[in-house]
Amino acid sequence: xxxxxxxxxxxxxxxxxxxxxxxxxxxxxxxxxxxxxxxxxxxxxxxxxxxxxxxxxxxxxxxxxxxxxxxxxxxxxxxxxxxxxxxxxxxxxxxxxxxxxxxxxxxxxxxxxxxxxxxxxxxxxxxxxxxxxxxxxxxxxxxxxxxxxxxxxxxxxxxxxxxxxxxxxxxxxxxxxxxxxxxxxxx
Numbered sequence: 544x545x546x547x548x549x550x551x552x553x554x555x556x557x558x559x560x561x562x563x564x565x566x567x568x569x570x571x572x573x574x575x576x577x578x579x580x581x582x583x584x585x586x587x588x589x590x591x592x593x594x595x596x597x598x599x600x601x602x603x604x605x606x607x608x609x610x611x612x613x614x615x616x617x618x619x620x621x622x623x624x625x626x627x628x629x630x631x632x633x634x635x636x637x638x639x640x641x642x643x644x645x646x647x648x649x650x651x652x653x654x655x656x657x658x659x660x661x662x663x664x665x666x667x668x669x670x671x672x673x674x675x676x677x678x679x680x681x682x683x684x685x686x687x688x689x690x691x692x693x694x695x696x697x698x699x700x701x702x703x704x705x706x707x708x709x710x711x712x713x714x715x716x717x718x719x720x721x722x723x724x725x726x727x728x729x730x
Contacts, residue, residue, distance in 0.1 A: 544689050545603035545634040546579070552696035553599070556704065556712045564704055570594035572610075572617050591620035599699065600628045602637035603692060609636070612643055628682070630703075632695055635688030642666040650680045655688030693718060 546569075556564040571577055571587035578584055589595070602611075602621065611617040622644045625631040633641055638654040641647045642665040651670045654662050663671045672678055677686040677695035679702070686695035697720050701709035713720035 545637070545692055546585075546601070548690060548693040549601045549603065549632070549634060549696040551716060552693055552700065552712060555715045556700045556708060558704065558708070564700070564708065565599070568594070570597075572614060572620075591617065591624075594624075597624060597628050599630045599632065600624045601632045601634065601692075601696075602640045603634040604636040604688070612639060618643065625683075630682060630684060630699055632684040632686065632692075632699065634686050634692035634695070638662055638685045639665055641683060641685065642669070646683055647685075650683060651678045652680075652683075652685040653678045653687050654685060655691075694720065 550567055550569075553565040554563070554567045558564050568589060569585065569587045570589040570591055572591055574587050574590045574593075576584045576586045611621065618640070621640050625641070625644060625646060631641070631646070633654070635655045636658065638647070638652055639662070641652070642662060647666040647669040649668050651672050652662065652666065653659075653672045653675050656673065659671055659673055662669075675687065676691040677684060677698055679698060684695050684699060686692045693716075697709045697713055697718075700712055710720070
């Protein structure tokens, strides 16, 4: 759900004239299949070397973030993609990509409750906010984890193309979205 939830949100979002608002694709270190959660095989559409520039980049967990964090080439790509994107969003452990890249310095952030203290240690200048679904710092959005990635993605839809589009996207997905607000934000 870390990657499929946000993927569905951005794929379902439409402009006022009924056109797809976003072109959604997957990218990984290689285009070889990846096993997520130990049982779902995902074939990335692009490798990091062939992926088009993204306006929005999402770093979900799904079981592969620790491998990405250990790879210098992958982290170089993640840093570049985050710097070039209008918005970079993490889901759950994806926040550690931002922490390792120093993108959380002096910002507010959140992540899944199980690793709040680990994130505090990895990003000591950040204010780590608990009990929120997402935190929006402008270019960097962090989400608590798993289904919170859907809320963060709907928030981005609302921010970029408006509340009616976000509400319609949630309705299309049969998702009961409550327009949750973060308690974080820019420092």
